[in-house]
Amino acid sequence: MTAxxxxxxxxxxxxxxxxxxxxxxxxxxxxxxxxxRVSQASVDSLGRYKIEIRRGLLLSAARRVGPAQIPSLSHID
Ligand SMILES: [Zn+2]
Structure with a gap:
């Protein structure tokens, strides 16, 4: 896989x-x-929110999984 x-x-x-x-x-x-990580559907949904709100969503995802795991954003609508 290539970045x-x-x-x-x-x-x-x-x-x-x-x-x-x-x-x-x-x-x-x-x-x-x-x-x-972010799902394709969530990338589309995130575009409708302001940056501050998106940062909040990522922060809560990070809190949910804890520091040892990669947070993932899915089911955002
Ligand atoms: Zn960024």
Whole structure:
């Protein structure tokens, strides 16, 4: 799997994305937000929210899984 440049769906900085087919989404490595997974459907939904709200969603996802795991954003609508 190769990382390719992408816009971070949370903060809109340039990030690396790796497609994850089994997850139907991608892993994002963002210099600002860190590493997280996001489903394709959630990328589309996140575009409707303000950056502050998106950051909050990622924060709660990170709290849910704890520091040892990669947070994933799915089922956002
Ligand atoms: Zn970001």
């Amino acid at each position: 390719r440049p992408a816009e971070c769906p949370i903060c809109e900085e340039t990030a690396q994305s790796i497609l994850e087919e089994e997850f139907d989404g991608m892993a994002i490595g963002c210099p600002v937000c860190g590493t997280f």
